Amino acid sequence: MIENGAGISWARRLKIRHLESFLVLDEAGTLTQAAARLHMTQSAMSHWLAELESVAGTPLVVRGRKVQLTPAGHLLKRLAVNVLGDVSRTGREMNAVAAGRVPRLNVGSVWAGIAGGLPEAVGAFQRAHADVAVAIHDGPFDNLLKGLETRALDAVIGVLDARAHQPGLEHEVLFDDHVALVVGQGSKHWARSEALTFQDALHEQWVMPPPGTLTRIQMDAFLIEQEASWLVPRVETASLAMVQALLHTGDYVGVCSESMARYQASLGLFRQIRIDSSIRFGPITVMWNREHATATLRDFIGCLVAHARAER
Incomplete structure (x- = not known):
């Protein structure tokens, strides 16, 4: 199949129709059924397959009651799926551009x-x-x-x-948001029936956004107001996945937006800590x-x- 080290000379004779028909043959399982789906005679289908194998330079199927792909046939099937997928996707994108849209x-x-x-x-x-x-x-x-x-x-x-x-x-502007304090299933407070308060979490291990982020700036200002500026986070991360993992497996308190806290709580992943004064995050736009x-x-x-x- 590979000639002169180039690896593409055989493909110059390959057509999109070859790839489409080969996938139909693989799905149909027999030359007869594939010919019917392609509105061809069985003789024409056999001729087409021989032509394709000549282009590939190697047998692509083992003929029998049901055709089986050879190793080379599996490689051609992979090529057909990839190429036809790219052609279809590019066609949709070109139609979108022609209609004044972006893909x-x-x-x-x-x-x-x-x-x-x-x-x-x-x-x-x-x-x-x-x-x-x-x-x-x-x-x-x-x-x-x-x-x-x-x-x-x-x-x-x-x-x-x-x-x-x-x-x-x-x-x-989409909506207004606030900063929330949360715990996960790894917290010793997770199963308690009464509401969690800021005082309950004040001496826990905290996970906070990195310094300089808006959430952290607002949180630091709140800690000053609460005379708790001494609080130093044990972990700083901008990764939501990391926050989720830490709160799920460890005894931590996390800081995030209230919209995220509500969403995670709806999934059973976070529980929000009650605070007496809201920490404004700002309008989300x-x-x-x-x-x-x-x-x-x-x-x-x-x-x-x-x-x-x-x-x-």
Whole structure:
């Protein structure tokens, strides 16, 4: 199959029709059934298979009551699945571009946005735009904004601050959020029946976001108000997966957005600690660059806003 070390000379005679028909043969199991599905005579089907094996330079099936793929046949099947999948996907993307849409959106979001309706908005959007892939990137807001500046991201969901008012940017407020204190199933307080309070957790092991993040800034300010600025976290992480793992397996107290706390509590993973005064996180907003806003992006933003309003 490989000639002159190039590995592709045999494929120059290969056609898309060859690959489509080969997958039909593999699924049908017999030349007769494959011929019927392809509206061919069995003689024409046999001729086609001989032609394909001539192109490949090796037998592709073992003939019998039911055809069986040879090792080379399995390799050609893998090629057919990959190539036809790429062709189909590219066709959908080209149709989207021809219709004035984009085939892919890159969206960045802080945890609060993910817990506050982003998955539901993606689902609603893709029911109307089945040909558009959506890539979600999570992380600290500052990092996501850099992605928006470099056009690596089409939109960013984060906390509304002065940066949302930069020239060229547009934004829509989705909902207001707060900072929450939580424990997981690894906490000794998990099974207690009465409500957990801040005083209950004050001397526990804490997991907090890294210094400089908005959640940490707000949390540090709250600790000063509570005369507990001496509290030092045992673990600092920006990874939600790490927070989940620590709270599930260890005796820790975690800090996250209230929307994320409610979402995790609905899954039975977190339990929220009651605090007497709320720790404001800020308005969660979606931001995008006005000059680069496609019709597809605006439809996606519309789904975000519609879901947020419905939740309110």
